[in-house]
Amino acid sequence: MKESIFRKSSIFAALGSIFLIIIFAILLFQDNKRVHTLVLVTGQKEGQYYAFGQALSKVVHNHNHRIKIEVIESNDPQENLELLQGKKAELALVQSDTIVNNSTKAIAFLFPEVFHLMVRQDAGINDISDIEGKRIALMSKGSGSYNMFWRLQEHYQLDVEQIKTIPLPITEAHQALEDGEVDGLFRVVSLENPAVIQLLRNPQIKIIPIDQGAALRLELPALEVMSIPKGSYHGASPTPAEDLPAVGVRAVLITNKKISREVIFEITRILYEARNELVQEFIQAAMIEQWDESPHLGFTFHPGALDYYNKGNPSFIVEYAEAIGLCLSVSMLLISSVWQLRSWFTGKQKNRADLYNLQLLKIIDSIQ
Template sequence: MPESIYKKAALPVIIISVIMVIISSVRWFDHKNKVNTVILATASQKGQYYAFGKALSKVVKKHNPKINIEVIPSEGSQQNEQWLQQQKVQLALLQSNTPLSASLDVVSFLFPEVFHLVVRSDAEIKRVSDLKGKRIALMRPGSGSYSLFWVLSHHYGLQASDFTALPMSSQEAFQALETGKVDAMFQVIALGNSQMTKLLRNPKIKLVPIDQGAALQLSVPALENTKIPKGAYNGAIPIPQTDLSTVSVRAILVSHNQVDSNLIYEITRILYESRNELVKENVQAAMIAAANSNNQMGFAFHPGAQAYFDQDQPSFIVEYAEPISLGLSVVLLCVSGLLQLRVWIQGKQKNRADVYNLQLIELIEKVNQAKNIKELKEIQKQLWDIFEKVIVDLDCDRISPESFQSFTFPWDVALKTIHHRETLLSTGITNGSFSDSQLSKIAEKDS
């Protein structure tokens, strides 16, 4: 390949290689030092979702300072699901009965949330069907508790016109029940809630069983049969007095499937491997399902979370994509440098061969001007000296085989010119004029 083509090809490759090295270096450095802020939508600031979110944020920050979980309040599961779809948030806490769009994936099942139907003792409500004609405090529309109440009431044959539904905040509902402004309150909440504990220690307030959990599962598969254990809300005078049948639904941590898998993997890892620390911050974390039991109800799990559950480490290429890119760029740069070096060496080899060729041309000129055999012998000696040098340079790669081939032609011409000049001198002809007899003698000698 001609030297000019090598140079034209090498320069763009070197420039591109340098740019790739710079870009890869900047991206790798940025990735290693970047703090990822993730927004987590929960529920009311006074609710358990918000409290759990703050606990998770604190523990994740402790174990990985490059992940900052920003916890924000919301109206509940319905709003959280919408925010996730709109990518206004990256994580959200939902109830597992919440329909998820195809763009959302589960990160983990968390703690169970239990149906609490709490009534005033004087309201004569012993079962769900007794809510007919009563005033019922519900959580605000958009919350999981609100939507699940209608599932429950329809199952027991109640219509919206059969009772008075009064949506309000959790705090307002507790106060309304205590003061007699409502006859009952329904909330889906984790066991051990401090507000619920305080409320149930009022002798005028009691829990009503919900004992058709298996039947409710036919319409909402996410529901689970469960019990509120005897003494869960008071041990001295047991509240409830016996294990109370009810229904529960799991809180789940959900993410948009476009969120980086490595980021979700790390949050999932900390969630499970640092659960003891999480329990200290929020007792509900003690009821988080084991990692190997998360494959349930046909939910699609985020690839990052699934990788952790399967105990799969990220592939070598995925984990070291940026260093590999940097390495390849460096290799490409080195190859480009070697290519340029080769062009330079070939140019140098050609220049050295050109020097020898010029010397041969000068010797040929001297041969034509030689006056006697002695001068020819001296020129012939110089010719063989040049040949020796060329052979040594060829052996040491100071000239290329191609340059050697180009050298042999003028060298052979020079050698033949010496022989021809020697013939002319030996016959005494040097002026270029030949008689017929002299030409005949020259021809005989050359032959």
């Protein structure tokens, strides 16, 4: 009776082990075919963040069909951060002056965004202090551009009561300056932005320099001292007519620290290794910053991004973590099955020996 129960238990254990091995193999196969869908929150549809998001989504999918990036619009960087931290998005674009918590990790510092103060020629504005008493169009409230204007106002000690600011959506702000409904427009935007190029084709509109970059960095260390090169917006009749001092920030691609290390590695790899394709979709991608080990104020990098930056390849354990886990599980199951089978055969051999001994004793008794 005991032998029969033990034998059945051993068989069930072996069959169970084989069944689990098959299940693990199926799960691994399904995971290798799984499409990782990530939501990227960007900015207004007319803006450069949304355009970059669309370009990144297209290029990433072209190089890895297992990664799908869904691009959604938003009103401002703070909303982007809230959606990311609220786990309603896996990726987000923010400016480099954004304050983030420890759960938020950087993937890459992208293109520079330069402070642009564009004014009408007849407005009597030749430097930033002249905007007192003028009508200035700003981007929507809460946007990075909107917030940065007030940092400039504080630094230059401009009288708030003397400036008539008019927050507007991007397209409406540009049109208001074009039509003379405002005297100036302030926007933080990348160089050679198509909408800015179009605006500056109007000979009645010019760019005002923003100097004191080094002093501004003392108050806001995330700023970078930059310049707007001569002819950036028009070469034949150079616009601007000379290199203009400027300041700016950088766009940053961020994610949550819990997002798959392998997925973030792939996005980082494609971002840099497929740069030419990305530039064809979004010209400012040519200015994406090369990673270096120097500290990036307020940001730490996702382990998946660091795998690419440090070695160009994920570590063996990271790259083959799932396969290694399967092999270990299968190995343990096989060892368990072999041990059970060995115990069963040993028990069976012992039972046979006992049976032979009993038969031998019976023969001896019959002879006596």
